[in-house]
Amino acid sequence: xxxxxxxxxxxxxxxxxxxxxxxxxxxxxxxxxxxxxxxxxxxxxxxxxxxxxxxxxxxxxxxxxxxxxxxxxxxxxxxxxxxxxxxxxxxxxxxxxxxxxxxxxxxxxxxxxxxxxxxxxxxxxxxxxxxxxxxxxxxxxxxxxxxxxxxxxxxxxxxxxxxxxxxxxxxxxxxxxxxxxxxxxxxxxxxxxxxxxxxxxxxxxxxxxxxxxxxxxxxxxxxxxxxxxxxxxxxxxxxxxxxxxxxxxxxxxxxxxx
Numbered sequence: 100x101x102x103x104x105x106x107x108x109x110x111x112x113x114x115x116x117x118x119x120x121x122x123x124x125x126x127x128x129x130x131x132x133x134x135x136x137x138x139x140x141x142x143x144x145x146x147x148x149x150x151x152x153x154x155x156x157x158x159x160x161x162x163x164x165x166x167x168x169x170x171x172x173x174x175x176x177x178x179x180x181x182x183x184x185x186x187x188x189x190x191x192x193x194x195x196x197x198x199x200x201x202x203x204x205x206x207x208x209x210x211x212x213x214x215x216x217x218x219x220x221x222x223x224x225x226x227x228x229x230x231x232x233x234x235x236x237x238x239x240x241x242x243x244x245x246x247x248x249x250x251x252x253x254x255x256x257x258x259x260x261x262x263x264x265x266x267x268x269x270x271x272x273x274x275x276x277x278x279x280x281x282x283x284x285x286x287x288x289x290x291x292x293x294x295x296x297x298x299x300x301x302x303x304x305x306x307x308x309x310x311x312x313x314x315x316x317x318x319x320x321x322x323x324x325x326x327x328x329x330x331x332x333x334x335x336x337x338x339x340x341x342x343x344x345x346x347x348x349x350x351x352x353x354x355x356x357x
Contacts, residue, residue, distance in 0.1 A: 212248060225315055226262075226311070227288075227293055227309070229265075229288075230262065231316070262293065266293045269336065273285070276288075286298045286305065289333060289336065290309075294310070296308070298318065298329075303326050306324055306329055308324060
């Protein structure tokens with residue numbers, strides 16, 4: 100047997116086997132490297148995602164905190180605004196109640212003023228002529244002019260004050276009179292309040308009594324009156340004689356103050 104030839108053949112076979120094993124091992128190594136590369140890539144992505152999420156989470160938490168703070172401020176503002184609204188609404192409701200009460204009071208006052216006006220109109224014709232003459236112009240204004248409640252009240256109070264003053268004294272008035280038979284005389288008139296009065300002509304020839312009646316003030320000649328008594332009263336009121344007790348028609352003390 101040729102030994103060198105066999106040795107060379109054996110070495111050649113061994114070399115081929117080694118080369119075949121290397122050729123078979125190379126694809127496995129390449130696959131492992133690819134897997135390692137992919138795993139590294141996935142780890143990097145996971146780390147990046149964790150980093151990104153940590154940053155995002157911090158930003159979200161900060162944003163949530165800001166939103167919660169803003170929401171708290173809004174709630175406080177709404178509560179304060181609700182409280183202010185409640186106070187305003189309460190004040191508005193109170194003003195409305197006061198306004199309604201004022202309107203009710205105003206209507207009641209206007210009703211009372213109208214009744215008072217109607218009353219003074221009914222009384223006016225029954226007053227003694229001097230007081231009736233003083234009332235004539237204010238009454239005409241009350242009936243014709245568009246006065247507010249305050250002005251009407253003041254006008255009516257002025258009329259009542261005139262009435263009270265006249266009714267509280269003995270008044271003297273000298274004026275021309277037309278008697279029931281048409282005669283014109285100059286007479287002194289004496290009024291005891293607003294309910295009764297007397298007159299006497301300048302020559303003491305005509306005298307009589309005046310009274311307030313439902314149809315108005317009426318003068319009547321009175322034969323039962325002593326003209327000397329009426330003249331004495333006139334003289335006292337004019338200051339021409341000392342005050343004294345006067346018999347009928349006046350059973351009272353009369354002073355010189357008109």
